[in-house]
């Protein structure tokens with residue numbers, strides 16, 4: 001992401017990311033516009049997010065249920081068609097709020113969460129789309145199903161718990177080239193008949209596009225660097 005506009009110019013940075021994503025799609029031989037760009041707005045205020053909404057961005061990612069609940073109802077009243085994606089860890093005691101607030105949940109990674117979501121989806125008669133998070137680097141500090149357990153977990157979520165799983169999501173190890181991890185996620189998804197691949201962030205979304213990403217999650221390249229650690 002060289003030649004990026006200044007951090008406070010969200011409109012220009014969003015346009016630069018869209019442009020880079022279209023270029024990556026062309027380079028990878030993919031259809032232009034087929035990859036969903038999720039603007040990750042965690043830690044940024046409604047005022048900071050608004051220029052992206054004005055520029056037509058409608059897919060947003062948040063990693064905390066409480067933070068999203070504080071920011072998005074108001075923005076949603078003013079902008080139609082917002083699609084909210086939960087990309088952070090989910091506790092089962094927040095399942096009700098998550099189902100109520102989010103359109104897509106990328107972080108299903110435990111039986112308890114899968115069951116809590118299924119129960120809430122039935123109660124609320126609302127079906128957010130679901131991705132299973134995979135801990136592709138098998139890092140102890142990271143959430144996600146181990147690669148060797150993906151097949152069994154997906155089968156259980158589908159066949160026993162009755163969930164529809166759209167795809168897999170990963171956050172590769174920060175200090176290694178991401179390509180082998182993107183390839184692994186693609187392989188695991190194909191093997192389980194899943195079409196969705198949520199992978200690629202500010203530093204590597206173009207590479208993720210080459211490995212078949214259907215959803216990229218881009219934060220700092222659009223909104224600027226985050227002051228707080230999240």
Ligand SMILES: *Cc1c(COP(=O)(O)O)cnc(C)c1O
Pocket residue numbers: 040042063087088171201202203217218219220221
């Ligand atoms: C914060 C976050 C992102 C966005 O990261 P950037 O490097 O700022 O683009 C993507 N995915 C997840 C799960 C995140 O928590």
